Amino acid sequence: DTEVTQTPKHLVMGMTNKKSLKCEQHMGHRAMYWYKQKAKKPPELMFVYSYEKLSINESVPSRFSPECPNSSLLNLHLHALQPEDSALYLCASSQDRNEQFFGPGTRLTVL
Amino acid sequence: KNEVEQSPQNLTAQEGEFITINCSYSVGISALHWLQQHPGGGIVSLFMLSSGKKKHGRLIATINIQEKHSSLHITASHPRDSAVYICAVERGSNYKLTFGKGTLLTVNP
Numbered sequence: 001d002t003e004v005t006q007t008p009k010h011l012v013m014g015m016t017n018k019k020s021l022k023c024e025q026h027m028g029h030r031a032m033y034w035y036k037q038k039a040k041k042p043p044e045l046m047f048v049y050s051y052e053k054l055s056i057n058e059s060v061p062s063r064f065s066p067e068c069p070n071s072s073l074l075n076l077h078l079h080a081l082q083p084e085d086s087a088l089y090l091c092a093s094s095q096d097r098n099e100q101f102f103g104p105g106t107r108l109t110v111l
Numbered sequence: 112k113n114e115v116e117q118s119p120q121n122l123t124a125q126e127g128e129f130i131t132i133n134c135s136y137s138v139g140i141s142a143l144h145w146l147q148q149h150p151g152g153g154i155v156s157l158f159m160l161s162s163g164k165k166k167h168g169r170l171i172a173t174i175n176i177q178e179k180h181s182s183l184h185i186t187a188s189h190p191r192d193s194a195v196y197i198c199a200v201e202r203g204s205n206y207k208l209t210f211g212k213g214t215l216l217t218v219n220p
Binding site: 031033041042043045048050055056090092094097098099100101102103104105 | 141142144146152153154155156158159197199201205206207208210211212213
């Protein structure tokens with residue numbers, strides 16, 4: 001299994017909703033990443049987990065809350081988002097600092 | 112000035128043409144990545160380089176550490192190669208990638 005899966009593919013939520021994005025990989029990778037990508041822009045790193053511990057938080061607002069329950073799973077909990085948070089959210093994983101394998105992304109729309 | 116600069120920003124080619132996309136960076140790096148993203152899609156890692164040259168099928172990536180420059184070549188281009196190609200560099204011992212703005216490649220049949 002050499003892929004990173006993300007669910008859901010699309011998500012529409014209101015500003016008062018709470019939702020979660022899920023990312024899973026079974027390649028034994030110990031680093032997992034969340035990126036945010038706006039249209040026609042490169043990805044922006046949000047969080048990095050290394051060996052299930054948060055190692056990088058790129059000053060992301062607290063309305064985004066990451067969680068790494070185990071080495072295969074990464075969640076991103078969303079609460080009280082703003083319309084400007086609408087974007088493609090990409091998960092990636094890597095074996096330490098090797099090439100990153102990206103998931104297909106979740107297209108998020110905040111109304 | 113961005114730490115990672117790509118050129119050209121947009122490139123249109125005819126099927127079968129040889130394509131080159133360039134990436135220059137201004138910082139010391141531990142590795143350079145080439146990524147591909149189809150419209151509306153996820154990202155695929157094409158290469159990770161720290162020196163020399165790598166080849167995979169019709170794709171070739173080279174890097175010159177002294178000149179802080181890398182190129183991605185596509186031989187015998189095909190419409191399915193149409194995508195955004197992104198150069199990203201890795202610095203030091205953390206997990207962060209610094210991305211270029213991408214090159215939009217369109218290959219016409």
